[in-house]
Amino acid sequence: MIKSKIKIRTKHVPAGIQILYEDRDIIVIDKSSGLLSVKANYEAENTAHHLLTNYVRKGNPKAKINLFVVHRLDRDTSGVLIFAKSLEIREKFAAQWKNVEKKYIALVYGNLTEKSGIIESYLAEGLDYKVQSVKNPQDGKLAITKYKVIKESKNYSLLEIDLLTGKKNQIRAHLSEKGHPVVGDVKYRKNATKGRLALHAFSIRFKHPFNNEEMMFETKIPEYFLTYFDLRGKSPFESAD
Secondary structure, eight states: OOOOSSOOOGGGSOTTEEEEEEOSSEEEEEEOTTOBSSOBTTBSSSBHHHHHHHHHTTTOTTOOOOOEESOOOOTTOEEEEEEESSHHHHHHHHHHGGGOEEEEEEEEESOOSSSEEEEEEEEEEOTTSOEEEESSGGGSEEEEEEEEEEEEOSSEEEEEEEESSOOTTHHHHHHHHTTOOBTTOTTTSTTOOOSOOOEEEEEEEEEOTTTOOEEEEEOOOOHHHHTTSOOTTOOGGGGOO
């Protein structure tokens, strides 16, 4: 793990957040499931953006330090998330975003016939806020999801996912349409048991927008995902090949 340039004040870190790295330009965190990335109509303060802003201001709400959203995760998706400390840095991120490598881990129902592959379709959001594939490219946005099975049990599979495009609910919609919805996804699976959404933003690789340094941050797979498999103390990646 890359060492933080700014000392992490561990006892002041907000609940639901683990700070992985901070310097004068960016802050990288591991967000817990259930925490919004940014404010919504129904919630303004219990968000990663608001809590982190207070943290970097060292508890002084009148301080002029602002954070800018580089990308977002769904409220119920956990994992790595980046914020910029200036509009200029966010703009530089935006310019290189197509080259940023983002990997997710998903726990899904069932066993996939094809143990690796690419799911590609045009996605559109309906009136019910649910995203689904459409036949006419003009009606949707191109979404490409690359996946690989890294562990299986009788009724579940653990997938490593490369997000080749970043559309809303892309992973959840694609896996559901393939017949293997994410565990805990009440939005994309009928009669799903309500629990935490088993989708985790596992790692991210990018070039630092200020000095072009190659950076890579990897988080722990939530223990909950691993309870569905007999790993005998091994990493799920050890038997991937």
